[in-house]
Amino acid sequence: MKKVLIMNGPNLNMLGIREPGVYGTVTLQMIKQNLQVKAAELGIDLTFMQSNHEGVIIDTIHAAHAAMDGIVINPGAFTHYSYAIRDALSSVDVPVVEVHLSNIHKREEFRHTSVTAPVVIGQIAGFGPYGYELGLLALNQHLNS
Ligand code: CA2
Numbered sequence: 001m002k003k004v005l006i007m008n009g010p011n012l013n014m015l016g017i018r019e020p021g022v023y024g025t026v027t028l029q030m031i032k033q034n035l036q037v038k039a040a041e042l043g044i045d046l047t048f049m050q051s052n053h054e055g056v057i058i059d060t061i062h063a064a065h066a067a068m069d070g071i072v073i074n075p076g077a078f079t080h081y082s083y084a085i086r087d088a089l090s091s092v093d094v095p096v097v098e099v100h101l102s103n104i105h106k107r108e109e110f111r112h113t114s115v116t117a118p119v120v121i122g123q124i125a126g127f128g129p130y131g132y133e134l135g136l137l138a139l140n141q142h143l144n145s
Contacts, residue, residue, distance in 0.1 A: 001045045002069045002143055004136065006035060008050035009057060009076030015101075023101055026129045038133055042140050054078060058088040065092035070143055072135040074099045079114045090119040095142055099135040100125035 008028060016027035032048045039046035047068070051057050057078070064071055071094055078085050079100070089096050096119070103126030104111040117123050121142055124131045 001043060002140070003045045003047065003067065004039065004139060005060070005064050005068045005071045006032070006046060006048045006132065006136075007057065007060060007071060007073040007075075008048075009074060009078045010052040012074060012076055013050050013052070024128055031129045031132055034129070035132055035136060038136055042136070044136070044140065054082060054084060057085055061085070061088040061092055064094055068094055070094060070139045071096045072099055072132060072139055073097070073116070073120075074101070074132075075116055079104070079116055080110055081115060083115055086116045086119055089116060095139065096120040097135040097139045097142075098123040099131045101128050101131060102126060 012028055015023055016025050016030065028050060035048065036046055049060060051060070057075070061071070073096060075082065075085055075098070098114065098116055098120045100123070104114065105125065114123065122138060124134050124138070127134060
């Protein structure tokens with residue numbers, strides 16, 4: 001059974017709880033539950049995590065080496081400036097899909113840059129919570145190809 005790690009960066013624990021106008025009303029718990037259903041359909045063993053701490057995210061990426069077949073990550077605001085997370089992603093030999101709820105390319109200028117995008121297979125942005133499902137499907141296809 002393939003093992004996939006879903007990672008979420010800072011403030012994503014507030015999804016559906018604060019600022020519903022920007023990020024919608026779906027909570028991270030709801031995203032997790034939906035992904036668990038989709039993963040079961042695909043025969044994937046899913047692990048889900050969220051952290052507000054860069055070091056915890058980096059340690060979790062390192063631990064995924066040899067333990068996971070793939071990663072779907074929404075690094076949150078770390079996307080735009082964390083070279084440490086980028087280096088961690090490129091240090092492990094694990095395929096990664098980057099996901100964003102919002103279309104970061106049509107928001108503020110600082111969100112247009114993703115320092116992690118160059119070290120992942122691909123990026124999905126702008127489809128809300130469905131983006132995680134798309135990310136899982138894309139990763140699954142990559143792992144099976
Ligand atoms: O669109 C995305 O998924 C983001 O990764 C979300 C990050 C943002 O910094 C990135 O530029 C794009 C922010 C997640 C914050 O989520 C909140 C949810 C509810 C209330 C406040 C923040």
